[in-house]
Structure formats: structure tokens, C-alpha cells
Amino acid sequence: MVRGSVDYVYSLMSTENPIPSTRPGAASADPVDRIIHYHARTKHHFNRYARSLGFLDWVNQPDPFRRFDGAQLISLPLLKPDEEPLSSAYEAIYRHGAVPCQPVSLRTLSRFFEFALALSAWKKAGESEWALRSNPSSGNLHPTEGYVVLPKIDGLDLASGLYHYAPKEHGLELRSEFPHEHVARLLSPFPSDAFFFGLTSIHWREAWKYGERAFRYCNHDVGHALGAARIAAATLGWKMALLDGVDQDTVAMLLGTDRKTDFGEAESEHPDCLTVVWPGNIMSQASNAERSGRSSLPLILDTAIVKELAGATWNGKANRLSQEHGVHWDIIDEVADASWKTQADSMTVSVRVGLPLSSDTLHASRMTSDAGPSAGQIIRQRRSAVAFDGKTSISVATFFHMMERVMPQAEFPQLERPIPWDAWPYDPSIHLMIFVHRVEGLTPGLYCLVRDNRKLSFVQQAMNPELTWTIVPGCPDGLPLYCLLEGDARKLAVQVSCHQDIAGDSAFSFGMLAEFEGTLRERGAWWYPRMFWEAGLLGQVLYLEAEAAEVRATGIGCFFDDPVHEVVAIKNLALQSLYHFTIGGPVEDRRLQTLPPYDHLRPHS
Numbered sequence: 001m002v003r004g005s006v007d008y009v010y011s012l013m014s015t016e017n018p019i020p021s022t023r024p025g026a027a028s029a030d031p032v033d034r035i036i037h038y039h040a041r042t043k044h045h046f047n048r049y050a051r052s053l054g055f056l057d058w059v060n061q062p063d064p065f066r067r068f069d070g071a072q073l074i075s076l077p078l079l080k081p082d083e084e085p086l087s088s089a090y091e092a093i094y095r096h097g098a099v100p101c102q103p104v105s106l107r108t109l110s111r112f113f114e115f116a117l118a119l120s121a122w123k124k125a126g127e128s129e130w131a132l133r134s135n136p137s138s139g140n141l142h143p144t145e146g147y148v149v150l151p152k153i154d155g156l157d158l159a160s161g162l163y164h165y166a167p168k169e170h171g172l173e174l175r176s177e178f179p180h181e182h183v184a185r186l187l188s189p190f191p192s193d194a195f196f197f198g199l200t201s202i203h204w205r206e207a208w209k210y211g212e213r214a215f216r217y218c219n220h221d222v223g224h225a226l227g228a229a230r231i232a233a234a235t236l237g238w239k240m241a242l243l244d245g246v247d248q249d250t251v252a253m254l255l256g257t258d259r260k261t262d263f264g265e266a267e268s269e270h271p272d273c274l275t276v277v278w279p280g281n282i283m284s285q286a287s288n289a290e291r292s293g294r295s296s297l298p299l300i301l302d303t304a305i306v307k308e309l310a311g312a313t314w315n316g317k318a319n320r321l322s323q324e325h326g327v328h329w330d331i332i333d334e335v336a337d338a339s340w341k342t343q344a345d346s347m348t349v350s351v352r353v354g355l356p357l358s359s360d361t362l363h364a365s366r367m368t369s370d371a372g373p374s375a376g377q378i379i380r381q382r383r384s385a386v387a388f389d390g391k392t393s394i395s396v397a398t399f400f401h402m403m404e405r406v407m408p409q410a411e412f413p414q415l416e417r418p419i420p421w422d423a424w425p426y427d428p429s430i431h432l433m434i435f436v437h438r439v440e441g442l443t444p445g446l447y448c449l450v451r452d453n454r455k456l457s458f459v460q461q462a463m464n465p466e467l468t469w470t471i472v473p474g475c476p477d478g479l480p481l482y483c484l485l486e487g488d489a490r491k492l493a494v495q496v497s498c499h500q501d502i503a504g505d506s507a508f509s510f511g512m513l514a515e516f517e518g519t520l521r522e523r524g525a526w527w528y529p530r531m532f533w534e535a536g537l538l539g540q541v542l543y544l545e546a547e548a549a550e551v552r553a554t555g556i557g558c559f560f561d562d563p564v565h566e567v568v569a570i571k572n573l574a575l576q577s578l579y580h581f582t583i584g585g586p587v588e589d590r591r592l593q594t595l596p597p598y599d600h601l602r603p604h605s
């Protein structure tokens with residue numbers, strides 16, 4: 001066995017538990033210490049998984065559909081794929097300005113939700129039926145709930161207010177009708193016809209199955225939902241930005257998750273984030289911006305106005321999702337509390353007014369053509385592979401193209417970066433450790449994509465100094481992709497991914513290594529969920545890229561944390577793997593029947 005080969009690494013992998021951490025933990029007053037304690041405690045080890053019930057309490061399986069009983073439900077039109085608004089070519093959505101901008105209407109909102117959070121199919125096996133959605137979710141448990149705050153918009157026959165999206169009904173539940181002048185004031189710094197889109201998580205849905213590790217999965221799912229929403233908006237020519245300057249109390253107030261009387265005995269919702277969405281051809285309303293050609297949007301809200309809105313009349317009581325909760329996982333409340341974003345930050349994002357974006361030409365040159373499937377088709381057909389064939393290869397060009405898609409091009413101003421990174425107000429802090437199995441033109445082995453080349457020496461120093469870091473031959477300019485070790489990495493990938501064959505039977509799989517302790521100490525404990533959001537966003541891009549390349553992807557939340565780190569000898573918390581992912585030729589499960597998503601709403605003849 002050759003030192004410096006993947007086999008050599010495999011032979012060294014220890015199957016013992018690591019020495020327990022002696023770091024300060026739960027008892028610490030420092031929220032970052034509490035986060036690190038949670039993270040360490042919820043690692044899977046070769047001989048010990050993170051704490052969970054250990055069996056599935058089917059009787060108390062949570063209802064996947066939250067409803068607010070008593071809130072008026074407004075049905076969104078069920079649109080066929082060939083009905084307006086039609087989606088453009090999948091490739092076009094990645095080019096700013098290439099997709100015609102649609103006005104905000106009931107039909108466009110219907111498409112937005114269809115592509116972001118709606119049902120995409122029902123699966124049936126024997127007597128059991130379960131719904132899939134446009135956004136993926138760990139264990140298909142779907143902890144993420146979606147909301148919109150709509151102003152009065154010409155051509156949109158809806159009252160201004162807060163609406164909860166009900167995916168099974170494909171409708172909007174009116175939680176509170178907000179006075180339209182107040183909503184207009186709250187939205188006044190943003191482009192005309194902008195609205196807010198927010199996400200919350202019902203931690204219980206994931207905790208029911210996964211126990212203590214569930215907080216991680218809920219946040220992966222938030223990232224996927226953000227990605228799905230950003231891409232859905234792009235199909236309509238809309239822009240989106242994460243309003244991450246807002247503190248979490250304000251998010252809770254605006255989305256009504258702090259309304260104890262409305263939740264009563266029902267499972268609570270954790271307010272995750274708010275975004276602003278706007279039709280992309282409409283730029284800032286500020287006249288000085290029009291003169292100067294540049295303006296800036298705040299990524300923060302006026303809390304005083306949100307307080308006024310929260311004083312409006314609210315409708316609806318949340319449904320209870322499980323009869324009983326066998327175990328309450330206190331540590332999830334603790335990590336949610338430790339990572340609560342208590343402070344508001346006056347973040348802004350720069351907008352160009354009425355001019356083509358400087359990055360258009362560049363992004364355009366990277367794309368092949370606008371031929372090929374529509375964005376809608378790719379989004380509708382997205383599924384997780386349950387197994388891979390162990391045969392299908394992808395070409396190195398396809399592989400490079402996928403890698404380019406996850407590069408945020410941080411050298412551009414935020415709103416000029418390719419989607420979905422234009423919605424993400426941060427530079428990349430996640431790098432990929434890739435197990436290449438079947439990429440024609442690439443030697444199998446272990447590779448690394450450093451998503452921000454300025455971090456190269458940081459990433460190198462966190463890993464085994466003997467790794468080779470060879471630039472990959474033929475790699476497109478500016479793609480920081482390096483070969484670390486050559487060899488067959490299939491067994492290794494399967495072993496560290498909780499022995500799941502999907503990590504080795506694919507064309508390639510990878511771990512997402514987050515810049516961990518340093519960023520937490522620098523930014524604060526609230527950064528912890530955001531690392532998972534970035535991982536989920538990245539995964540969402542690749543779910544769709546896989547479909548476009550006629551292969552398939554699957555997210556992998558189950559992996560043995562420290563054994564993954566051992567692969568490249570990460571010894572401390574500088575980098576931590578947060579999510580794994582795999583892409584290859586899928587094997588269909590023919591025992592399952594697939595049914596259309598909304599037949600239950602259509603009148604049957």
C-alpha cells in the first residue's frame with residue numbers, strides 16, 4: 001500500500017471513538033462554547049450514533065402539514081406546466097436579465113410556491129402514500145414552513161398581510177391582515193412590488209426521528225428551501241436577498257411564531273429567516289439612485305413598524321402534529337437558544353439601477369446555450385436517488401460545470417453573483433472534499449474545491465501537510481480544484497457516510513467542510529445555523545445540476561463526523577464537515593408507484 005494513496009488512508013481509519021472532548025460545554029455562559037458542545041455531542045461515531053429514540057414511534061409520527069385552523073385559505077391556481085407563466089430554459093436562469101420579468105400576481109405567486117415548496121409527487125407502496133416536494137428534506141420530514149408578507153400590489157387581488165403557505169392545499173392561509181400603509185412603510189426601502197418571504201422550522205418533525213442531531217438537519221433544510229425559493233424566483237425574473245441584518249425577535253414577531261396563544265399545545269415554530277423578493281426589472285425607487293446609477297438596499301427591517309404590525313388581529317390556531325412526544329430533546333432548545341440572533345446588524349447590499357449587470361457577460365460566457373429542458377421541468381423532476389448503479393460515469397466537462405455552479409464568484413458585488421449566491425450576503429465559507437469515483441478524464445481519488453481561493457492556505461494548513469494539492473489538468477480558469485490523493489475512494493466514501501452505498505456507487509460524492517471554530521468565534525454563535533444554510537443552498541444547486549446532466553443526486557446527512565476529518569487529518573475544529581452529497585446514475589425503486597402532486601384537489605369526473 002502506497003503512503004499518500006487513498007488505500008493507505010483507508011487502512012489507517014480508526015474504528016474507535018475519539019477521546020471525549022474536554023472543552024467547556026453546556027454549562028458555559030459563552031454561546032459559542034454551547035454551540036461547540038452541541039456540535040461535538042451530535043457527531044456520529046463508528047460505534048455510537050448521536051442520541052435519538054433508536055426506533056420509530058409510528059403512532060406519533062408528526063403530521064407533515066401545518067395548518068392554522070380558522071385562518072382563511074386562499075387557493076393558488078393549479079397551473080399545468082404549459083400554462084402561463086412558462087419557465088424559460090434551465091440554463092437561462094443563471095444569467096441575470098435573461099429571464100423576462102413577470103409581475104407579481106396570483107399566477108406568478110402560484111409558480112413561485114410550486115417551484116419552491118409545493119408537492120411534486122405522491123409515492124405509493126402498498127397502502128402507504130407520502131408526498132414529495134420541490135424542496136428535499138432529511139428523512140422527507142419537512143420541518144420547514146414558508147410565509148409571505150404581501151403589500152397591496154396592482155393586479156394582485158389579495159389583502160396586505162402575513163400568509164402561511166399550505167403545500168397540500170397549494171394555498172395561502174391569511175394569518176393576519178396588516179394595514180397596507182404599515183406594510184408599505186416597511187417595504188419602502190425596497191423596489192416596487194417587493195414582498196417578504198420567510199422560513200420557520202418545526203424542530204419536532206426532525207427530532208421525532210433523528211433526536212439530538214435534528215437541529216442540524218432542520219438547518220440543512222432551511223438552506224435547501226432558500227435555494228429552491230431563489231431558483232423559483234429566478235424562473236419569474238425576480239430577485240431575492242436574505243435579510244440577515246434582522247434580529248431573530250423581529251423575524252418571530254413578523255411571522256407570528258412568538259404568538260403563544262396561537263400555538264397553544266401545538267408544536268412551536270422556530271423563526272429562521274426573512275428574505276425580500278422583487279421583480280428584477282424594477283430597481284430602487286429612490287430618485288437619487290436613478291441619477292447615480294447605484295443604490296443600496298438595507299438587509300434589515302424597521303423593528304418599530306414590525307411591532308405595529310404585530311398588534312393587528314391574528315387568525316388561526318396551529319394544528320398539533322403528534323398526539324404525544326415520547327422524548328423532548330432539550331438540547332435542541334438549548335442550541336436554538338444559543339444560536340438566536342439577538343442583535344440587528346445594519347447590513348446593506350449594493351444595487352445597480354437600470355444598467356446591465358457587469359457580470360452578465362462573464363456568466364453568459366460560462367454557459368453553453370439556452371437549448372435544453374426548461375427550468376420548470378428540471379425543478380419538477382428533481383428527486384433524491386435511493387440507490388446508484390455503480391456504473392454510470394459523467395464527463396469531466398460536466399463535473400467541472402457542476403463545480404463552477406457552486407462557485408459564488410465572490411469578486412462580484414452580491415446581487416451580480418450567479419444565482420443563488422446573489423441572495424446570500426456572505427463570502428463562501430464551505431469547501432468541498434470530493435471522492436471522485438467515475439468521472440471520465442479524471443483519475444479517481446480525493447479532490448478539494450476551495451470555494452474561495454483566498455482561503456487556500458487556511459484550508460491546506462488545516463489538513464495533512466503530505467497531501468499533494470496538484471492543480472487538476474484541464475480545469476477551467478479560476479476554478480480552484482485540487483487533487484489531494486489518487487486511488488479508489490469508493491470504500492472510504494461508503495464507510496464514512498454511515499456505510500451508505502450511495503456514497504460509493506455514484507460518480508462522485510463529497511463532504512462539505514465549513515470554516516468552523518474561527519468563524520463562530522469571530523461572528524458569534526448565530527453563525528452556526530448559517531453554515532448549514534450555505535451547505536443546503538449548495539446542495540440545492542447540485543440537486544438541479546444533476547437532473548440537468550441526466551444523472552441524480554442525494555443529500556447525505558448521516559456521516560461519521562470525525563472519521564471524515566481523519567481522511568485528510570483535520571485535527572481540530574478549524575474545519576468541520578457539515579453535510580455530504582452524492583451524484584451519479586440512479587437506480588429506480590420499481591416497487592414504488594408515482595402519482596401526480598395535486599390530483600386530490602382536482603375535480604374527478
Ligand SMILES: Cc1cc2nc3c(=O)[nH]c(=O)nc-3n(C[C@H](O)[C@H](O)[C@H](O)COP(=O)(O)O)c2cc1C
Binds near residue numbers: 385558
Ligand atoms: C439534509 C438532508 C439529508 C439527507 N440525508 C440522507 C441520507 O443520509 N441518506 C439518504 O439516503 N438520503 C438522504 N437525504 C435524502 C432525503 O431522504 C430526501 O430528500 C427525502 O426523502 C425527500 O425525497 P426527494 O428528495 O426525492 O424529494 C437527505 C436529504 C436532505 C435534504
